[in-house]
Amino acid sequence: MPSSIKKITIATRESRLALWQAHFVKSELERLYPDLTVELLGMTTRGDQILDQSLSKIGGKGLFVKELEAALFDGRADLAVHSLKDVPMVLPDGFTLACVMAREDARDAFISNTYTSLAELPAGAVVGTSSLRRAAQLQARFPHLKIESLRGNLDTRLRKLDEGQYDAILLAAAGVKRLGMGERIKALLSLSEALPAAGQGALGIEIASERADVAALLAPLHDVATATCTAAERAVSRALGGSCQTPLAAHAVIEEGQLFLRASLALPDGSRVLNAQARSSLTQPEQLASGVVNDLYIQGAQTILDALLSESHVDSNR
Numbered sequence: 001m002p003s004s005i006k007k008i009t010i011a012t013r014e015s016r017l018a019l020w021q022a023h024f025v026k027s028e029l030e031r032l033y034p035d036l037t038v039e040l041l042g043m044t045t046r047g048d049q050i051l052d053q054s055l056s057k058i059g060g061k062g063l064f065v066k067e068l069e070a071a072l073f074d075g076r077a078d079l080a081v082h083s084l085k086d087v088p089m090v091l092p093d094g095f096t097l098a099c100v101m102a103r104e105d106a107r108d109a110f111i112s113n114t115y116t117s118l119a120e121l122p123a124g125a126v127v128g129t130s131s132l133r134r135a136a137q138l139q140a141r142f143p144h145l146k147i148e149s150l151r152g153n154l155d156t157r158l159r160k161l162d163e164g165q166y167d168a169i170l171l172a173a174a175g176v177k178r179l180g181m182g183e184r185i186k187a188l189l190s191l192s193e194a195l196p197a198a199g200q201g202a203l204g205i206e207i208a209s210e211r212a213d214v215a216a217l218l219a220p221l222h223d224v225a226t227a228t229c230t231a232a233e234r235a236v237s238r239a240l241g242g243s244c245q246t247p248l249a250a251h252a253v254i255e256e257g258q259l260f261l262r263a264s265l266a267l268p269d270g271s272r273v274l275n276a277q278a279r280s281s282l283t284q285p286e287q288l289a290s291g292v293v294n295d296l297y298i299q300g301a302q303t304i305l306d307a308l309l310s311e312s313h314v315d316s317n318r
């Protein structure tokens with residue numbers, strides 16, 4: 001044990017996925033440190049309470065982490081486990097992402113009770129997603145499909161599909177697999193069909209910056225490859241003001257020892273999609289990101305960002 005910590009409290013949201021993720025970190029810590037006691041502190045966040053309104057209008061990603069940060073700040077908890085995708089690109093002063101864990105499948109999943117792929121859907125078929133990124137990419141490839149908003153936690157979204165409100169829905173594969181429902185996935189969208197959101201599939205562990213003792217405890221859970229890839233992705237999102245209102249994708253992989261970053265910025269209706277990609281050594285993910293962002297600006301990213309600002313969007317990228 002790298003410190004004298006006897007007990008760790010994990011602050012977590014109470015959705016089934018959040019609890020799965022917190023329990024996963026708990027069991028990893030217990031495996032590493034057999035003498036450590038790990039407890040969970042379940043919390044309901046503002047983002048969980050306000051399910052009927054547009055998240056992007058009421059405050060976006062931060063709504064899901066604020067309460068957890070308050071618990072870290074006043075010592076009720078030592079760490080918070082997040083889906084990295086939901087973590088704001090800039091954390092408030094005093095908080096740090098101490099650890100990024102090895103990524104699950106980063107891809108989006110196609111789920112339907114009737115069809116086996118997007119290509120099979122007939123004109124007018126209704127696809128559920130509340131992600132502007134998924135909607136824009138989908139509408140660009142399949143203008144004949146009808147996209148409808150789909151909110152709620154994973155179980156709620158699957159229930160709405162089963163009730164017949166949609167012909168198909170799109171979800172992040174990682175969450176579906178973690179909850180043991182991988183058999184519901186009919187197809188995984190390739191990275192060229194649907195580029196994932198920054199951080200998708202990865203877990204991030206947040207602590208109060210002053211807790212070097214907790215950071216030391218978490219060090220073995222850090223996955224350098226995932227951290228490098230997601231650093232590049234999150235830098236793209238940060239540079240473009242990535243919020244719930246931005247149909248933005250950013251995904252990096254390590255290929256033949258190099259970092260390969262792709263990004264895509266679109267208008268929500270898919271009528272314009274900008275793509276950029278670049279490779280670099282593994283050592284400067286932020287620099288690679290700024291090159292890709294620069295390429296997007298050269299292609300007209302500012303026009304899209306301006307259009308997004310002047311429209312008011314009803315959906316978020318949850």
Ligand SMILES: NCc1[nH]cc(CCC(=O)O)c1CC(=O)O
Nearest residue numbers: 083085171172174175200201318
């Ligand atoms: N935005 C909601 C959200 N945040 C994290 C996941 C699960 C996948 C992941 O860990 O990236 C999901 C569900 C989804 O997008 O379908």
